[in-house]
Amino acid sequence: MNGHDFVPQLISTAKAWLEESEFILFSAGAGMTAAAGINYADTALFKREYPAMLQYGFNAQYELIGFDNWTPDLQWGYWAAHVNFVRFKWPQTEVYQQFHQLAAHIDNENTFVMTSNVDAMFERNGFDANRIYTPQGDYALLQCTTPCTDDVWPWKAQIDKIIAATDPKTQRLLDNSLIPCCPNCGGTVFPNVRSDASFIDAHLLPNGRGLEKWLNRAKDKKGVIIEVGAGFNTPSVIRWPNEHIICSMPDWKLLRINFTHADVPDNLSKRAIGFKGNAANIIQNLQ
Ligand SMILES: [Zn+2]
Structure with missing residues (x-):
C-alpha cells in the first residue's frame, strides 16, 4: 500500500x-x-559549516560519504569538522x-x-x-582500517586538536603529527561506521x-x-x-x-x- x-x-x-x-x-x-x-543534501548548511570545501567542488555532506580520493591533510581536516558538527555540536x-x-x-x-x-x-x-x-556504528569512535584488532577508541580530544590545527581557508590539517593512526599497527584508521567488510x-x-x-x-x-x-x-x-x-x-x-x-x-x-x-x-x- x-x-x-x-x-x-x-x-x-x-x-x-x-x-x-x-x-x-x-x-x-x-x-x-x-x-x-x-540534511546531508542541504547545500546552504554545507556552505555555512565547511565553506572551504566549496573550492574543491563539494556542495553537500552526502558527497563526502564514501569519498576516498583524499589527501590525509584534507581528509582529517574535513572529517574532524564533520564529526564534531553532527556528533557533538548539534543541540x-x-x-x-x-x-x-x-x-x-x-x-x-x-x-x-x-x-x-x-x-x-x-x-x-x-x-x-x-x-x-x-x-552502523558511531562517529565518536575510530578503528583500524586493516583492521588488526577489534579495538575501537574515542577520538573527541583528537578532534578538538585537529580542528585547532586546521586552516579555515583550505580545511587542511596543518600538523601531520595529528593525523590519527592505529595505536597497535600504526596503520590508517577511520571512524567506526559500516562502509565495507573492515567494519568492526x-x-x-x-x-x-x-x-x-x-x-x-x-x-x-x-x-x-x-x-x-x-x-x-x-x-x-x-x-x-x-x-x-x-x-x-x-x-x-x-x-x-x-x-x-x-x-x-x-x-x-x-x-x-x-x-x-x-x-x-x-x-x-x-x-
Ligand atoms: Zn591496526
Missing part, C-alpha cells in the same frame, strides 16, 4: 495503537537526522523530545531504539544508551543481543514500531527487519513515517500505516 499524506482518521488510528501499546520500538534512519535539522532537538514523549505512558524498560544513524542523537536526547542498538561491530553486539531479548519479552504483548526516515539506501538495516518483526509478532503494529517511501507491504496493511511527509509534523500530530 502506498503511504498516506496527512489523513486525520489515520492519525487517530495511529494514536490509538500507541495508547494501547505496552512496548515501543523506536526506529530511525537518515530521514530522522534530516527532521532534526541536519538537543525538539523532534527527538517529541518522539520520546510518544512512550510517556509506558516504562522506560519497555522501549528500545534501533537506528542506522551514527550521530548518537537518541542518547543525546535522553534515550537510555543501554537500550539503543546502532548496527563486536562492541555493538551486546546491545544487539539486548534488543533480541527485549523482543522476546515483548512478542506476546501489544507493541508498536515507529519508524522514521528509513528508506531504500540500506533497507536491510532498519526497514526490512521492522517488516520482519511485524510479520512474526501478530499483536504488533508498524507506523512508518517517510518523506518519499512511506509504502507498507500489502500483507501487513491491517497492522501498518505509512505516513508520507515531514516527520517533525507527523510526530507532532501523534502527540
Whole structure:
C-alpha cells in the first residue's frame, strides 16, 4: 500500500495503537537526522559549516560519504569538522523530545531504539544508551582500517586538536603529527561506521543481543514500531527487519513515517500505516 499524506482518521488510528501499546520500538534512519535539522543534501548548511570545501567542488555532506580520493591533510581536516558538527555540536532537538514523549505512558524498560544513524542523537536526547542498538556504528569512535584488532577508541580530544590545527581557508590539517593512526599497527584508521567488510561491530553486539531479548519479552504483548526516515539506501538495516518483526509478532503494529517511501507491504496493511511527509509534523500530530 502506498503511504498516506496527512489523513486525520489515520492519525487517530495511529494514536490509538500507541495508547494501547505496552512496548515501543523506536526506529530511525537518515530521514530522522534530516527532521532534526541536519540534511546531508542541504547545500546552504554545507556552505555555512565547511565553506572551504566549496573550492574543491563539494556542495553537500552526502558527497563526502564514501569519498576516498583524499589527501590525509584534507581528509582529517574535513572529517574532524564533520564529526564534531553532527556528533557533538548539534543541540538537543525538539523532534527527538517529541518522539520520546510518544512512550510517556509506558516504562522506560519497555522501549528500545534501533537506528542506522551514527550521530548518537537518541542518547543525546535522553534515550537510555543501554537500550539503543546502532548496527552502523558511531562517529565518536575510530578503528583500524586493516583492521588488526577489534579495538575501537574515542577520538573527541583528537578532534578538538585537529580542528585547532586546521586552516579555515583550505580545511587542511596543518600538523601531520595529528593525523590519527592505529595505536597497535600504526596503520590508517577511520571512524567506526559500516562502509565495507573492515567494519568492526563486536562492541555493538551486546546491545544487539539486548534488543533480541527485549523482543522476546515483548512478542506476546501489544507493541508498536515507529519508524522514521528509513528508506531504500540500506533497507536491510532498519526497514526490512521492522517488516520482519511485524510479520512474526501478530499483536504488533508498524507506523512508518517517510518523506518519499512511506509504502507498507500489502500483507501487513491491517497492522501498518505509512505516513508520507515531514516527520517533525507527523510526530507532532501523534502527540
Ligand atoms: Zn591496526
